[in-house]
Amino acid sequence: MLFQRHGGLQVQVTETVSALQQLAGAALSVELADPVRASLAGYDVLHVFSAINGNHRIIETARELGVPAVLSPLLSPAWNGASALRARIATGVARHLTGGDVQTSFSQIEGALRKADLLVALGEPERAAMRSAFRIPDQRIRIVPNGIGARFFSADGGLFRDRAGLHGDFALMVGAVSPYKNQLGVAAVLAAMGLPFAVIGTAEQRDQGYLRQLQATSGVRYLGGLAHDDPLLASAYAAASVFVLPSKGEVLPLTALEALASGTPVMLTDQSALDLADSGFAFRKVKWDDGAGQQAAIAALVAGKPERKRVQDLVRHMTWPGVARELLAIYQQARAMHAANG
Incomplete structure (x- = not known):
């Protein structure tokens, strides 16, 4: 459903892919993956945007296939230790009442964050939300803000x-x-x-x-x-x-x-x-x-x-080519980490 509507996420995805394609040249192929028609096993690195709406399954599948996965979770900075505690309690209650048959969005987000090789935050407040609400160590998080046309x-x-x-x-x-x-x-x-x-x-x-x-x-x-x-x-x-x-x-x-x-x-x-x-x-x-x-x-x-x-x-440094260069380095880091961990 991603491109059935238009907003900031759609712009972020299309501009990122375009900038990476211009940067990569003949040495590297970059494309918008279609998980309905393409096998995820055919990619060297996957970059998933957004940790909600079932995207945790793509991260889980990538791990099962041995494909490094980078996740831009796009978390609200409102997440903190207190809100996460309430979500964990609600998740526990839901699991107890249903015998484990129901997952909450919180548990899906948490699963995606924990199983991705590297995480990309758009700014320090999002990194702080990952740290305080989802207990993600800083060494797994990189900060890359959006670009501007x-x-x-x-x-x-x-x-x-x-x-x-x-x-x-x-x-x-x-x-x-x-x-x-x-x-x-x-x-x-x-x-x-x-x-x-x-x-x-x-x-x-x-x-x-x-x-x-x-x-x-x-x-x-x-x-x-x-x-x-x-x-x-x-x-x-x-x-x-x-x-x-x-x-x-x-x-x-x-x-x-x-x-x-x-x-x-x-x-x-x-x-x-x-x-x-x-x-x-x-x-x-x-x-x-x-x-x-x-x-x-x-x-x-x-x-x-x-x-x-x-x-x-104030924002002149925020360009899509700059974003692409930083992301390419992160993809290489994710591959190296994945290889080192077997």
């Missing part, structure tokens, strides 16, 4: 302003429209501030009522979904005065990175692995349900109007 660094806001008719200050949010993403919450904050709110994204059938509520909120301009390679999307990032993403949890959101690459400051949920040193002038993290904190952060970022280049410099 070069086109976002050269984006111009003129196209979007002309199409959307937004020529003053406005806030932007890009992503699936849903209660988890919390568009309604920040829309209320922005309405109280009198700051227009442009929303790009689609809503699933179950969230159509939520979308109607959002559209009825004062100041909201809903623009529907845009393809990731649509020039209008890059232009929207560059045109906005501030990008907002106060969802209940994010790992390392590409939308926030793309906004920063376009020179636009970002207000992000505090449940995120994205941390940037010396970035307070253009990057603030606030609790998803802290309306007063969100209003203060947005007001400061809009009033500050940081220099575009200075904002871009």
